[in-house]
Amino acid sequence: MVLSEDASEAFSKAIREISRRIGGEKVLTDPEDLIPYSIDASKRFEGVPWAVVRVNSTEDVSAVLQVADRERIPVIPRGSASCLTGAVVAKRGGIVIDLLPMHRVEVYPEDLVVMAEAGATVQRVDEECRRHGLMFPPDPASSKVATVGGALAENAGGIRGAKYGVMKNWLLALEVVLPGGRVLRVGEPTLKWRWGPDLTGLFVGSEGWLGVITRAWFKVIPVPERVVRVVGVFPDMESAGRAAADIRASGILPLGLEIMNAETLRAVSRATGIDLPREGAMLIADVDGPREAISRLAKAVAECMRRAGGEVTLSDDPEEMERLYLARKMAYASLTRLYRAVEIEDITVPLSRFPEALRRIDELAKRYGLPLPTFGHAGDGNVHPTICYDPDDEDQVERARRLAEEICDVAIELGGAVSGEHGIGIQKTGALRRELRARGAEYYLDLLREIKRVLDPNNIMNPGNFDL
Ligand SMILES: Cc1cc2nc3c(=O)[nH]c(=O)nc-3n(C[C@H](O)[C@H](O)[C@H](O)COP(=O)(O)OP(=O)(O)OC[C@H]3O[C@@H](n4cnc5c(N)ncnc54)[C@H](O)[C@@H]3O)c2cc1C
Known part of the structure; x- marks a missing residue:
């Protein structure tokens, strides 16, 4: 050794x-x-x-x-x-x-519950559920590799998040090992339980900072009967954002509602060979549910898109749907192939402010003169402007740093959050502090530090991460 x-x-x-x-x-x-x-x-x-x-x-x-x-x-x-x-x-x-070697998954179809060890991938949990006609809805674009433990510790969202939310929305119970080796069990694998305050939430989004999640129990749902995809191509991001906000405001809950700007579309086309529009912006809306309801919902979504200036196509062809799904999933990876350094942002704003956020991001891109491919989960008001720069050019590095700050400030000013799903880590501690200050919520950090002292008095868990 x-x-x-x-x-x-x-x-x-x-x-x-x-x-x-x-x-x-x-x-x-x-x-x-x-x-x-x-x-x-x-x-x-x-x-x-x-x-x-x-x-x-x-x-x-x-x-x-x-x-x-x-x-x-x-x-x-x-x-x-x-x-x-x-x-x-x-x-x-x-x-x-x-934790990758810990990857057992057990489905209890009659209970509508699945148990997964921390190292199982999110996609595998869904695949095991599908053998029983069930579905595990969270699906980060990284679901093929992202693990249950990592996705819980980051409270990951995903493409189906517009309707089905993030990891915490499906969590029933947890097993966590605390510093010192004690094994803590929180909750029951039942659709309801009460043990007083719900401490599962302490570990959701905890970024490896409080303990090690070893297994989790989730509720699951039947696979929807049918999914129809409505795709809109718009002259710019703001109008695509308007359509997204209109779809949500009209009471429709799409399964997914994904947005990509022209720079992202061009990068994905180049990296994958998938033929996509080169200009404007694209909105991909999936609606799911019983057969009778789907056509009506799809038409209503298409109408919202047309009102905002979109050219619309509808499809339920599995091959075509898979092609576009792959295009969206490949957004970040395509950018890392094209640019030497990329910094992905993760802001979330109230749905009604989403078009304004997109307009302001466009303005920032022009002002800073750096490529800013932007894509994300429009149904959640969550978008990933991705700053691309040359790491050997000091001026570009400095512009990228200031641009990242300004993007976060847009979210703070519009009443949103500096991270919707990727978490805080090293990248976002300064921005989180600014957000909490703006909300008069500084005590939140003091309380977190107290909780940390109780669970991890020797500060061994992921020190230096989430450095408050
Ligand atoms: C191409 C790409 C696409 C992505 N798309 C999305 C997306 O759509 N939505 C989204 O939310 N995120 C997305 N992400 C971010 C990332 O994939 C998610 O945060 C994912 O859930 C992390 O899982 P992981 O297993 O890789 O965790 P890791 O990266 O290994 O760890 C993440 C954090 O969790 C902690 N952790 C890991 N396992 C445990 C455990 N068992 N117990 C306690 N703490 C633990 C780690 O210490 C760390 O702080 C994407 C990333 C990439 C590269």
């Missing part, structure tokens, strides 16, 4: 003890094995851990947290590291707990 240079005597002892207790084959300490665990999908933040432990049971996690807490060693829970804010890199070294 080769330990990194940072490893202290206490750390070496701790790692030997962990290896003895859970099996040395689960512990990685060779530098070449640690490098792949040093970044996240943003590629903007870095931190090499001192060791990685590939756990495959709650008992393994408990043993690691017992030893790490005693020896005050940082611990970073890790799913697939698809996060975009630096929340999963080992900023201060320590032990990465890799």
